Amino acid sequence: MKLLTHNMLTSHVKGVTKGYPLLIKATEVKVNEVEFNPKFVCRMIPKLEWSTLVQAADQLGHREELPGELVPDYEKNGDFLKKVHRVLLEVEVIEGCLQCPESGREFPISKGIPNMLLNEDEA
């Protein structure tokens, strides 16, 4: 699971109103090399919940100077974009779980795949 994906994921347990963002508890993290496309990263940024990304990167120990807030004129800032690229697309959680911030319910991540299926009583 990449952090770009994590940025979209939320807990949908019945009754939960604040299921986002999910806390990441990772037991295995991988960093891959992914082709850097600055335009792509640029376009992604406005779609992200920025604080969620920073928090997630932090939880994985991969924050590495990522600013807590978006820098102005980031479109032209190659360094910044490279950092975002790394955190969004290169860092991957292979094993671990995602925890609902409100209910505490844990969704397992195994072989890189989060299992967000709910039990009957949670749906």
Place this chain on the structure above:
Amino acid sequence: MMEEAASQLERDHVHNVYDKIAPYFNDSRYKAWPKVRQFLLDLLPGSIVADIGCGNGKYLHINKEVFKLGCDVCRPLVDFAWSQGHEVQMCDGLCLPYRDGCFDAVLSIAVIHHFSTKERRIRAIKEMARTLRVGGRIMIYVWAMEQKRRKFEKQDIFVPWNPNPHLASSCNREDAKPRRRVTAQSVSEVIDNTENHRKVRSTSSVADEEDMTQMVPQQGTQRLWFFSRSLDSVFDFGSLAISWPSSRDLRQLSSATGESEGNKANQRVRGRGLIKQVSSFFSPPSVIGSEEDVFDSDVDLQKGQNDSGGPSNPTNNKGKENQGVSVSLVQECGSLALPDLISLQQEHLKQSEDQSPREPIGTEQQEGRESPEGSEEQVEASCLRYYHVFREGELAELIEHHVEELHVIHSYFDHANWCVVAEKVQVWKI
């Protein structure tokens, strides 16, 4: 209660089946539909798109400029998609784990026809709409009830799965037992009582089929559908009506064939009985609800060649007729534009045009004979997939009347699917 029944039906006849048949999904037949591919290619670079019910992820590699993620309930399929390098999750279409308005586009290709009630289908669409941003677009494909030359008689059906789709389906072996005509039995009961279903050929949904020109030519297809009444109209699970061929037909079939390999006539005969079975589920538009009357008056009847060893039945003559009619039905059914066998339809249309007898696949037929019993039979017996096939306009209507946050932009028919492209709109509530 309805909800439980619906979800149980889907568990047994969608989720469990896909779990079993997942290994066969990576057959080279299954490629992306061109219009779906185009939808993806037309997206603005930097878009985020979700394929809800992504299966093995065949759409997830298209367009490197956009970020794609996929989800499905079927673990083996999701695992495969992952192995291809895609971002995928396990989840339920009725309860998507994505925040509101986070996607620029959503795909739902051959998915919502697996939901067993209208209410659930609406919920699934609403869930996807929720995750779409305003201005974002969704493309939905569902199996169509109306096919080129026939209609499915009912909208709620079970479609069996054949793990070896390239093997010609021989409908019986020499040990086929005669069956009594049964009606109003539960599906599982009927399955246990017969061997015929085991040799039925079926593939996955239409969205998986590639352009027909690349398909291996197949023999006249023998297909079987079990019609169920929609859960919406009848809550009683026991009232599933299935029609079976008479014992006469089956005995003719079993005795008429020898074991000679590659005997084309034999293979044709084998097809007949099962096709007769299929025929009882179809009716020309003018005849509704009739089980036997499925023949067009202009059908070119071929007389059956093998009529030996028929039952000592006073209506032997009629039997011969039936056989002849059944043969023509092979052609009819073979040319049906079924959602999952569109390529075969094209093949057979070509063949019928040539006015030549159907060419069965010699070698594949041989393979078919060698195929194992037992486990394969078991797999097929329990591999009935539930579908609610859509009438013309049904999908668009569903959205227009029940999903106010979506506005239908395009509505069309594509290779035996009804398709809709809709845009998420801002809904103002006072």
